[in-house]
Amino acid sequence: MSSGLPSPHFSYVKNIDPGLSLFLFNYDNQKLHGIYEATSSGKININPSGWTLDDSGRTKYPIQVQKRPYLHCTPLAETLFKPIIQDNYYNDQHHFLFELDRVQAGNLIFRLNRVPANGLECRRGRI
Numbered sequence: 001m002s003s004g005l006p007s008p009h010f011s012y013v014k015n016i017d018p019g020l021s022l023f024l025f026n027y028d029n030q031k032l033h034g035i036y037e038a039t040s041s042g043k044i045n046i047n048p049s050g051w052t053l054d055d056s057g058r059t060k061y062p063i064q065v066q067k068r069p070y071l072h073c074t075p076l077a078e079t080l081f082k083p084i085i086q087d088n089y090y091n092d093q094h095h096f097l098f099e100l101d102r103v104q105a106g107n108l109i110f111r112l113n114r115v116p117a118n119g120l121e122c123r124r125g126r127i
Contacts, residue, residue: 001068002064003064006063010042014042014043022038036068044064045064047064076112
């Protein structure tokens, strides 16, 4: 399983190493998903045709990392995670920097652990 971002994000995705905890922000529903574990380093074009409709084109998301689920929890709405990463918001307060410090990551893990998936406790994935 992999995730991708547009080219400008390589400056920090290149710092991802296997084992790092990852959170995924879904632009479509504005929710933060997690927790995932990186299974590769952040690279360019792990899957050059990823996220294309017919696998014949080049991806718009060449900055990629492979991952696997670590902890399955209900995604957090922006109203729940925004206070944790408030310092990352800029300009119009609708955009934020994706790179987290240890305190922010720890607080997101704590918050995600408090929002069980499907009314059950968060489930740990394969590690």
